[in-house]
Amino acid sequence: MDLLRPPDVSYRVWKVWMRNRDVFLKTVKVNFVLPFLEPILYLLAMGFGLGIYVGEVDGMPYAAFIAPALVGISMMNASFFECTYASFVRMYYQKTFDAIISTPLSLDEVILGEIVWGSTKSLINTSIMLPILLALQLIKLPDSLLLIPFSLLAGLVFSSMAMCFTAIAPTIDSFNYPIFLFITPMFLFSGTFFPLSALPDPMQLASQIFFPLTHVVLISRGLAAGGLGAQSLISLAWLISVGAVLTILSINLMRRRLLA
Numbered sequence: 001m002d003l004l005r006p007p008d009v010s011y012r013v014w015k016v017w018m019r020n021r022d023v024f025l026k027t028v029k030v031n032f033v034l035p036f037l038e039p040i041l042y043l044l045a046m047g048f049g050l051g052i053y054v055g056e057v058d059g060m061p062y063a064a065f066i067a068p069a070l071v072g073i074s075m076m077n078a079s080f081f082e083c084t085y086a087s088f089v090r091m092y093y094q095k096t097f098d099a100i101i102s103t104p105l106s107l108d109e110v111i112l113g114e115i116v117w118g119s120t121k122s123l124i125n126t127s128i129m130l131p132i133l134l135a136l137q138l139i140k141l142p143d144s145l146l147l148i149p150f151s152l153l154a155g156l157v158f159s160s161m162a163m164c165f166t167a168i169a170p171t172i173d174s175f176n177y178p179i180f181l182f183i184t185p186m187f188l189f190s191g192t193f194f195p196l197s198a199l200p201d202p203m204q205l206a207s208q209i210f211f212p213l214t215h216v217v218l219i220s221r222g223l224a225a226g227g228l229g230a231q232s233l234i235s236l237a238w239l240i241s242v243g244a245v246l247t248i249l250s251i252n253l254m255r256r257r258l259l260a
Contacts, residue, residue, distance in 0.1 A: 007108040007251045015105060016113020017120070024121075035078070035125040039070050039132050046193065047138075058195055060225070067138035068224035069192040071129055071147060072154065072216040078125040079118040079155035080183060083162035084175045087114050091166070097258065111254045115159045115247060122155025123148060139224035146223050154216045157239055160246035161212070167253035190214040191221075215239050 024031060047063030054062040090096040100110050126147055133139045139147075165178045189199065190213035196204055207214045215235035222228040228236075 003252045009109050012105050013109045013113045020117040035128040039129050064138045068220035069217045072220045074125040075122040075151050075154040076158050078121040079158040080162045082121045083118040083159045111251045118159030119152045119155030122151045126151035140226040143223050143226050157212045157243040160250045163250035167257045186211045186213040191217050
């Protein structure tokens with residue numbers, strides 16, 4: 001199938017990554033604020049505020065229960081929004097893609113470079129959040145440090161998923177559909193703010209099959225607590241497999257759009 005054709009890429013992918021990095025560094029102060037304040041606000045309002053009434057969940061204080069989920073949510077938001085709104089602006093309004101492919105870089109390399117940069121945004125947000133959660137003693141060392149490399153994998157999944165939506169979105173306003181119909185349900189029903197076991201069995205199954213955030217939260221919570229179980233390894237295999245398929249699919253969908 002054309003949509004699963006292996007991409008034609010080389011080391012030049014990093015040229016796209018470096019271009020996006022340079023633009024990011026020019027506005028780094030603004031980009032630093034959200035991932036720094038977001039966990040503090042959520043933890044104050046829900047972890048410590050609502051947590052007074054909730055008490056413990058799965059044998060841990062509520063703040064410690066939601067802290068790794070907030071890291072997973074940040075991975076999702078950073079990579080998904082980078083490869084939807086930001087990539088669409090570069091593609092459609094700024095014509096950055098057109099400019100890059102006039103150089104020796106191929107279209108496949110441009111798209112993969114965008115996806116890799118989206119994964120990097122996931123890593124950046126995670127790296128900003130971890131010191132805050134460590135200072136509040138909500139995650140444990142040294143296993144929680146593995147959240148940093150893990151954020152690249154999680155970011156790859158959400159970035160490639162986002163690029164699939166970018167490939168079929170007719171206008172920038174069209175991103176409202178995947179956000180409200182997919183991202184928001186993931187935010188609420190992926191074991192983020194209450195255990196997945198609280199959901200009816202069909203919803204639990206659907207969450208595990210269709211929601212990458214469910215697996216990201218499960219692994220993040222295991223690393224934050226100091227160890228991974230068998231279910232975490234299954235989730236890791238799920239993310240690797242789905243991430244590989246979505247990456248290839250997104251590149252081919254974008255090629256189809258841009259060369260049509």
